[in-house]
Amino acid sequence: MAEAALLFDLDGTMLMTDPIHMGVFADLLGPRGFTVDEAFYMKHIHGRLNLDFFAEFLPDEPDPEGLSDLKEFEFRRRLPRPYPAMPGVMAALQDAQSHGWALGVVTNAKRDNAEAMLEAIGARHFFDVIVSGEECEKGKPHPAPYREALRLVDIPAHRAIAFEDSPAGVRSAAAAGIVTVGIRSSLDDAALRASGADMTIQDFTDPALGPILQRLTGVDA
Numbered sequence: 563m564a565e566a567a568l569l570f571d572l573d574g575t576m577l578m579t580d581p582i583h584m585g586v587f588a589d590l591l592g593p594r595g596f597t598v599d600e601a602f603y604m605k606h607i608h609g610r611l612n613l614d615f616f617a618e619f620l621p622d623e624p625d626p627e628g629l630s631d632l633k634e635f636e637f638r639r640r641l642p643r644p645y646p647a648m649p650g651v652m653a654a655l656q657d658a659q660s661h662g663w664a665l666g667v668v669t670n671a672k673r674d675n676a677e678a679m680l681e682a683i684g685a686r687h688f689f690d691v692i693v694s695g696e697e698c699e700k701g702k703p704h705p706a707p708y709r710e711a712l713r714l715v716d717i718p719a720h721r722a723i724a725f726e727d728s729p730a731g732v733r734s735a736a737a738a739g740i741v742t743v744g745i746r747s748s749l750d751d752a753a754l755r756a757s758g759a760d761m762t763i764q765d766f767t768d769p770a771l772g773p774i775l776q777r778l779t780g781v782d783a
Contacts, residue, residue, distance in 0.1 A: 567664035567717040568654075568775075569708065569740065572671055572679050573609075574727035574747045576651050579641065579679065580608070586636045590629065594620065604748060609728025611670050611701040634671070638678045645682035648747070650766030655688045664715035666691035668708055668724070668735075670701045691715055703730040708738035723775065729757035736760075743774060 573579050580603070587607060588598040596602070596619070607615055612630035616623055623629055658665055665688050669676050673694045680686040691714045695701025698710055712719055724735035727745040735742040736758035744754030744762035751762045763770050 564662055564664040564715065564717060565721065566661075567666060567712070567715045567722040568658050569666045569668050569711050569715075569722055569724045569735070570651075571724075571726045571728070571731045571745075572667060572669045572676055575725050575731075575745050576648050576667075576685065577645060577679060577683050578648065578747060579637075579645075580748060582637055582640050583607070586633055586640065589636075590633055608748065609670065609702060609730035611695055613696075614701070630672075634675050638675060641678055641682055643682045644684060645679075647683035647685065648745070648765050650768075650771075652683075652685065654766040654771065655685060659688060664691070664717055665689050666693065666711045666715050668693045668695075668702075668711045668731075670695035670707070670730070672696055702728075702734035703737070705734055705737035708735050708740055712738065712740070726759070727754075729753070732757040732759045743771075 570576055573583065584598060584600065584603045587603065591598050612633060613626055616626040616629060620626065655665065667676055667689050671694060673692065676692050676694060680689065691711060693707050693711045695707045698706040700706045708724060712722060719739035722740045724740045724742045725745055726732045726735055726742055727747045727749065732742050732744055732754055742759050744759030746754065746762050746764050754762050761774060
């Protein structure tokens with residue numbers, strides 16, 4: 563049995579795909595009267611389930627699930643293969659694997675998207691567990707996705723670390739009782755800590771990562 567678990571968000575954490583998502587949303591929502599710029603995307607869309615966003619901003623959309631499927635299909639079509647991973651993430655995964663730690667992905671993305679992103683960065687083989695918020699009772703910021711990941715890896719919350727870049731994701735992991743490390747890919751330290759992050763790093767090359775892993779898991783990093 564693994565002694566600890568590392569749980570990773572995908573978008574903005576393991577790879578930077580926000581510009582692709584933002585472009586797709588801009589194309590879909592422009593005809594519906596919305597201008598999707600970076601400020602709008604970060605405030606209203608970033609880290610949320612599509613259906614939660616649509617319920618708030620497109621309450622009269624006749625087929626929100628169909629629109630969500632279209633959005634994600636277009637994202638996968640635009641995602642280049644291969645695609646660069648977040649700096650240092652591959653080395654971090656290899657190091658965790660060498661220690662026998664459980665590894666899981668916890669994302670609000672659809673499962674097809676998660677598979678596509680992991681394949682694009684060459685990291686699919688590291689993960690036995692992928693939890694999609696769309697397949698849980700509720701997605702992030704609800705703790706359900708992270709609780710499900712803990713169940714699947716069979717690790718208690720106090721022996722896990724979560725890596726997140728969005729307020730919704732940070733709140734989800736923190737509410738599940740997991741030590742949460744914010745990735746400063748889109749938001750600064752203050753914004754991530756305000757959402758519940760215990761600490762933050764720039765990316766997986768940050769010198770602070772090693773001490774975090776050692777101190778929080780109780781396993782030499």
